Amino acid sequence: MDNIYLFMLIAITVLAVADIIVGVSNDAINFLNSAIGSKAISLRTIMIVASLGIFIGAVFSSGMMEVARKGIFVPAMFNFEDIMYIFMAVMITDILLLDFFNTLGLPTSTTVSIVFNLLGAAVVMSLIKIGASDSQTIADLGSYINTEKAITIISGIVMSVFIAFTIGAIVQWFSRLVFTFQYENKIKNFGAVFGAVCLTAITYFIFLKGLKGTPYYKDLKGLVEGNEIYIILCSFALWLTVSYAYQAITKKTILLVVIAVGTFGLALAFSGNDLVNFIGVPMAAYHSYDAWVASGIDPAMFSMEVLDKKVPAEPVLLFVAGGIMVLTLWFSKKAKTVAETELSLSRQGDTHEKFEPNALSRGVVKGVSWLSEAVSFIIPKPTQERIGRSFIKPETVAMTTKDQSIDAPAFDMIRASVNLMVAGVLIAIATSMKLPLSTTYVTFMVAMGTSFADRAWGRESAVYRVAGVLNVIGGWFGTALGAFIASGVVVFLIKWNPSVMTPILLLVTVFLLYRNYTAHKNKAKNAADEDSLKETGSRSVQGVIQESADNIANVIKRGNRIYTNAVKGLGKQDLTLLKKNSKQIDKLSTEVDSLRDNIFYFIKNLDETSVRASTFYINILGYLQDMTQSLEYISKASHKHINNNHQKLKFSQIKELKEVDDKIESLFEETKGAFEARSFEQIGSILNRKKEVYDLVKEKIEKQVKRTRTEESSPKNTTLYFSLLLETKDLLNATMNLLEExxxxHDSSIEPATIEKEESTE
Structure with a gap:
């Protein structure tokens, strides 16, 4: 290429746009989740308020990222060529790393990502330069890297995690102790004071964190710094007056204003400060390129001391970046996926738990439970009872299904206000002390701390929630390590052959982004698949029979396909088909288990006169589970056999399995048709075919016994074949039991109605 550096600059600019999109998708939870979780104000209002905060913060941002210029490495030690390679590697790895976490639905820190990308690329580039030098050794690495800054950042990450969780838990505990879960009456009397405290804290945060990155801070610096106490007192007096006036005039709680203002403040601070995580590197690259072109010096000889100087902002770039961030906020589906993770972990009520418990989460829960019991021996019983009354949750209308429980607010406005206030104050304090801090870490851990204090992590959910938090925290440290290693590898490849490796790496980046996009899209599509099993909300036996018919037809249809694919995969030794089949049965089993998890809501929702429906529904779910377990064994045993490269089944065995499959397919098709058409009278004729299919399976078992005694030579084949036939019998048993039920x-549920109709006719 004639000018590889111009090509790199264009590529970095394009990557910056994509980086903003994936970055906002990840960081949207910082300022949206408290408002979304409380459902105090409409989603449209939340998005408008957040959009205003983002756009204003972006336009007034300084647009310069100091860490990209000189915070991690010493610019004077690198030439223009080195810097462009570093920036190219940083942008490639940053966007891939953030998109990876977005696809998983895990919140991570854009600040930590960019910092460790810079650190990894700079360290590897430094080692390359040291290796090419005759006078330098590894001990000279410190002259290239700002080690003190790097250590400060790492310690800040660790500290922020524990401090945010602890402070969030303490403030929420005292807030709940004062207001309780039945806070409506107390908020009328003390809400103005509480609202004023929250709004004052948020205002203080906006001044110290939000304004610090704007061009106007220079003019306000003399008024703000040194006068923090007066600002706080004046703000409190102003907001106290506003709170009283708002509640008196509108007859609504001031907490609505707290949530709206807090969302605006966090969004403004996010874009005003974290925007530089996405465009700081491209702007530094642009100014580096501009300085190099003006110099006319060879790129390998042009020192980057220019980056030590203050770089001006580019207003047009900030305006465009703000617009991209707002559009991403409205249209990004991955932002919603990341938000769901925090909401599920902080939800007060029941939810579909996203994480499986592990040994560490179980150990943490047991340890905290033991500590709680130990403390209960110290605190007097009357005090415990008095405290306990503050945490008694109000009686709510029973939800029909778990999905309806999830549609309810994740937590109340007290917790939403505390989340916004505490996160704002902590970030403000850290900023005033010039401590590095990740807004993602602080907001997430504050939300987890308030959830813990609110007793949202009860015995029913604690191991799942703790496992989720540990997974997210592990992902954070994984971000740092992954960013460091990946950017180092990429910069090494670029340095090795920039003209060849840069286009290749960009193509790989585009491919991975597209693959992650399609994977996320397919996952979302599968979640809304029309074949998915639906939870019943009926209150009578007849209603449950009608509503469950679709689920049964669904299981029969998918089970038929799974059984057929297992036989087909064995016959053709098609490992890909068998692997796909195993995933299909896993999905079906998960859905059936989800229906069983909904039994609590189902029974709670029943009419007192229709309790018999619970027995019917529980039995039906039991038979469905038996069917899926048999299908799971058949599918996975077939996959394991082929995957282990065992001897192929004999032609006669495959032929016999195909005969059984044909009979089962015919039986299942007739059953599916009966349930889809609600022709339950056909069930009797289907049951009459039970012996026909049973006899066929029995015949095949007897044939295999004879083959084993005379000609069979493969123990693995014999074991697999018998296992498949025996599980087929179990599958038929479960299916027939379900049909009999x-x-x-159905007959018993319509008899009373028929008798009643005949009596009325007479």
């Missing part, structure tokens, strides 16, 4: 319950 349906047949009996």
């Amino acid at each position: 349906y047949h009996t319950s």
